[in-house]
Amino acid sequence: MNKILLIIKREYLSRVRKKSFLLVTFLVPLFLIGIYALTIYLTAKSFESNEATVYTIDQSGLFANKMANTGKITFLEASDDIAAEKKRILSEEGKTFLLIIPADVSTSSRVELFAKETASFGVQDEITDQLEDVLRDRAYAAAGIDRATLESISPRVSLSAKEITEDGEKDSSAGAAMGIAMSLSILVYICLFLYGSQVMRGIIEEKNSRIVEVIISSVKPFQLMMGKILGIGLVGLTQFILWIVLSTALMGIAGTGLMGGSNAMVAKVENQELVAGNGGSAVVGSEMGMVDKVTQELGKVDFQTIIITFLLYFFGGYLLYSALFAAVGSAVDSETETQQFMLPITIPLLFTYILSFGVLINDPHGTLAFWLSMIPFTSPIAMLVRVPFGVPVWEIVLSFALLVGGFMLTTWMAGRIYRVGILMYGKKASYKELVKWFRYKG
Amino acid sequence: MLEIRNIVKQYANHRALDDVSTRVEQGSIFGLLGPNGAGKTSLIRIINQITAPDGGEIYFDGERLNPNHIGRIGYLPEERGLYKKMEIGEQMLYLAQLKGLSKTEAIDRIKHWFEKMEMQSWWHKKVEDLSKGMQQKVQFVATVVHQPDLIILDEPFTGFDPVNVNIIKEEILALNRNGATIIFSTHRMESVEELCDSIVLINKSKKILDGKVKEIKNTYRTNTYRLEYLHQEKQLTDVAGLFDITSREITGDNTTLTLQIASGMTINDVLAYLIPLVQIHELKEVIPSIHDIFVQHVTAKLKYS
Numbered sequence: 001m002n003k004i005l006l007i008i009k010r011e012y013l014s015r016v017r018k019k020s021f022l023l024v025t026f027l028v029p030l031f032l033i034g035i036y037a038l039t040i041y042l043t044a045k046s047f048e049s050n051e052a053t054v055y056t057i058d059q060s061g062l063f064a065n066k067m068a069n070t071g072k073i074t075f076l077e078a079s080d081d082i083a084a085e086k087k088r089i090l091s092e093e094g095k096t097f098l099l100i101i102p103a104d105v106s107t108s109s110r111v112e113l114f115a116k117e118t119a120s121f122g123v124q125d126e127i128t129d130q131l132e133d134v135l136r137d138r139a140y141a142a143a144g145i146d147r148a149t150l151e152s153i154s155p156r157v158s159l160s161a162k163e164i165t166e167d168g169e170k171d172s173s174a175g176a177a178m179g180i181a182m183s184l185s186i187l188v189y190i191c192l193f194l195y196g197s198q199v200m201r202g203i204i205e206e207k208n209s210r211i212v213e214v215i216i217s218s219v220k221p222f223q224l225m226m227g228k229i230l231g232i233g234l235v236g237l238t239q240f241i242l243w244i245v246l247s248t249a250l251m252g253i254a255g256t257g258l259m260g261g262s263n264a265m266v267a268k269v270e271n272q273e274l275v276a277g278n279g280g281s282a283v284v285g286s287e288m289g290m291v292d293k294v295t296q297e298l299g300k301v302d303f304q305t306i307i308i309t310f311l312l313y314f315f316g317g318y319l320l321y322s323a324l325f326a327a328v329g330s331a332v333d334s335e336t337e338t339q340q341f342m343l344p345i346t347i348p349l350l351f352t353y354i355l356s357f358g359v360l361i362n363d364p365h366g367t368l369a370f371w372l373s374m375i376p377f378t379s380p381i382a383m384l385v386r387v388p389f390g391v392p393v394w395e396i397v398l399s400f401a402l403l404v405g406g407f408m409l410t411t412w413m414a415g416r417i418y419r420v421g422i423l424m425y426g427k428k429a430s431y432k433e434l435v436k437w438f439r440y441k442g
Numbered sequence: 443m444l445e446i447r448n449i450v451k452q453y454a455n456h457r458a459l460d461d462v463s464t465r466v467e468q469g470s471i472f473g474l475l476g477p478n479g480a481g482k483t484s485l486i487r488i489i490n491q492i493t494a495p496d497g498g499e500i501y502f503d504g505e506r507l508n509p510n511h512i513g514r515i516g517y518l519p520e521e522r523g524l525y526k527k528m529e530i531g532e533q534m535l536y537l538a539q540l541k542g543l544s545k546t547e548a549i550d551r552i553k554h555w556f557e558k559m560e561m562q563s564w565w566h567k568k569v570e571d572l573s574k575g576m577q578q579k580v581q582f583v584a585t586v587v588h589q590p591d592l593i594i595l596d597e598p599f600t601g602f603d604p605v606n607v608n609i610i611k612e613e614i615l616a617l618n619r620n621g622a623t624i625i626f627s628t629h630r631m632e633s634v635e636e637l638c639d640s641i642v643l644i645n646k647s648k649k650i651l652d653g654k655v656k657e658i659k660n661t662y663r664t665n666t667y668r669l670e671y672l673h674q675e676k677q678l679t680d681v682a683g684l685f686d687i688t689s690r691e692i693t694g695d696n697t698t699l700t701l702q703i704a705s706g707m708t709i710n711d712v713l714a715y716l717i718p719l720v721q722i723h724e725l726k727e728v729i730p731s732i733h734d735i736f737v738q739h740v741t742a743k744l745k746y747s
Contacts, residue, residue, distance in 0.1 A: 003540055006536065006539050006540060007540075010536055014525075014527075014528065206525075208523075209523040209524065209525065209526055210519070210521040210522055210523030211523040211524050211525055212523075213492070213517075213519040213521055213523075214517070214519060214522075214523070214524075214537065214584065215537070215540065216492050217490040217491075217492060217512070217515070217517040217519070218512055218513075218537070218540040218541050218542075219540055221492075419493075423487070423492070423493075425521060436454045440453070440454075
């Protein structure tokens with residue numbers, strides 16, 4: 001036992017001390033935070049720099065004095081000389097636009113907007129909204145509908161999805177659950193391969209450098225294999241935990257930094273709604289609603305359970321698959337020869353991975369989802385896809401017990417192949433030979 | 443020290459060891475000899491408990507071989523290697539600890555050996571930064587750093603450069619004088635012949651013979667001598683009942699004969715006959731080398747089978 005600890009320690013330290021480990025560990029959260037901050041920054045920016053002047057040439061005469069100035073956009077009337085107005089746009093500083101409303105706008109529904117730089121979506125939406133409002137009012141009037149009456153009878157239904165559990169009702173969130181389920185399945189899929197192939201490469205390296213025989217004259221081959229698997233597994237766990245801690249910390253810092261900005265943004269938007277009244281900022285309002293909604297939805301997700309099940313299933317799945325990777329590593333002399341043995345490892349993972357997008361996410365409590373999350377070879381991905389949607393505790397316990405049984409079986413099998421494989425130099429192994437090795441005594 | 447009894451090792455289509463038994467005496471230098479593929483490495487791996495035999499057993503100091511003995515054995519495999527990217531000192535420490543030394547003890551021993559082999563400055567170097575010869579020294583230290591009672595060296599002198607071979611030979615002999623038992627395994631029989639007290643010869647998975655080198659050679663003496671004398675006009679010929687001449691070489695003024703003495707006669711009888719006839723320069727008994735004995739054995743077997 002003491003010797004296995006020594007091996008784990010070496011495998012762990014030799015990897016954690018590498019510069020590449022530190023680099024990846026610190027860069028990934030920074031990268032994630034960077035993307036997060038960039039999104040928020042860009043969203044905020046698009047609200048700030050909207051102040052624009054729109055010169056309007058109204059050939060239809062329908063819109064005179066009906067375009068309302070907002071805090072962002074000022075509508076000015078222009079002369080009928082289109083060429084002169086275009087020149088003015090070119091010469092003026094700031095965001096100026098030329099809006100040309102043709103005479104047949106009520107039938108063609110087409111207008112043109114000229115500018116030095118293409119108008120932002122905010123400006124475009126604002127203009128089309130106002131134009132549509134005016135046209136709609138005209139149509140209502142023509143049909144004899146009173147707008148005020150119409151709006152007063154506009155019904156609104158808000159649906160709030162709740163889940164019934166034994167602890168009572170709680171808010172459920174299909175959207176956020178889906179997003180998290182998808183990211184988890186990608187993450188596990190990538191990580192199982194990433195760390196599994198590290199085990200394989202480590203074994204090939206030991207075999208190639210011939211140190212393996214020196215070591216197994218001191219420890220049992222199984223101890224060496226398990227030491228390597230556990231050591232690299234701990235490297236993976238360390239990396240995840242550091243990622244979670246660093247991301248949360250950075251998220252906190254970024255959050256307080258951005259809080260001021262986003263508060264101001266919300267204030268501005270509210271302000272704008274007051275100024276613009278009903279139609280003016282409908283779009284902006286609904287965008288803000290989205291951000292709010294996402295935050296709200298994320299709030300409903302049980303992150304603690306997800307992180308714990310993720311770590312458990314990652315480690316369990318890793319143990320199961322890395323044993324197979326270890327067996328492959330012991331059977332070959334170089335990485336290029338591993339191809340022929342990789343198929344049985346890749347197939348179940350790829351299969352679940354693909355299914356998780358198509359079937360599992362849409363039907364997380366169906367029969368297929370249930371069985372895939374029970375079979376040890378597929379459960380590390382399948383169960384993690386299901387967990388954000390809420391899975392009964394007994395299913396998790398049963399599936400995890402099966403996973404533990406599964407990795408005990410694969411490590412035992414891999415161990416039998418490994419002990420023979422590592423001493424076979426320069427011999428190309430076939431599946432038939434692996435079976436033979438497996439049967440050797442002692 | 444080591445009692446090997448009826449070891450059988452079976453691989454799928456091939457029997458690597460077939461009922462091999464021998465003894466390694468405490469404090470001796472023992473040669474495990476045989477051509478490539480004879481089963482030497484299989485036997486060594488069984489002694490090192492890397493693989494288990496399919497039949498037979500091994501006793502280490504009277505006890506049945508068990509994992510407690512691992513720390514008392516030092517093994518230099520034929521296929522040598524170290525972690526390329528790990529620092530030498532750390533690597534030594536790791537290997538010594540795997541053999542069961544405590545950390546402080548391991549550090550002391552490593553420092554002692556590094557001083558002895560003049561490698562003090564290598565502690566923080568990586569294996570890939572060392573020359574081949576330096577790596578060999580490191581590998582040797584790794585084999586003996588835990589002061590094993592039994593040192594097993596598989597093809598010890600192949601791959602070492604001549605300077606290192608001498609350094610390492612000296613160190614091995616010193617360890618042997620201090621009580622360690624040494625097993626040399628090699629297919630180059632002549633390279634260890636003069637070092638070994640006893641040997642076992644194996645060929646095609648079977649033991650051919652074993653025992654003390656001196657005794658083996660005695661039993662394989664053929665009463666053959668090489669005689670060099672000053673060339674004279676009268677040629678010596680076979681003398682019935684005394685000796686046969688099996689070969690004759692003439693170089694310059696000298697003639698060299700190989701004489702097979704007839705049974706019942708001794709070299710003194712031959713000399714008594716020769717001294718009046720020729721002027722003798724040199725006389726030497728032709729003692730078969732282990733290699734000759736091996737060849738003789740294998741060909742004899744072939745004839746009878």
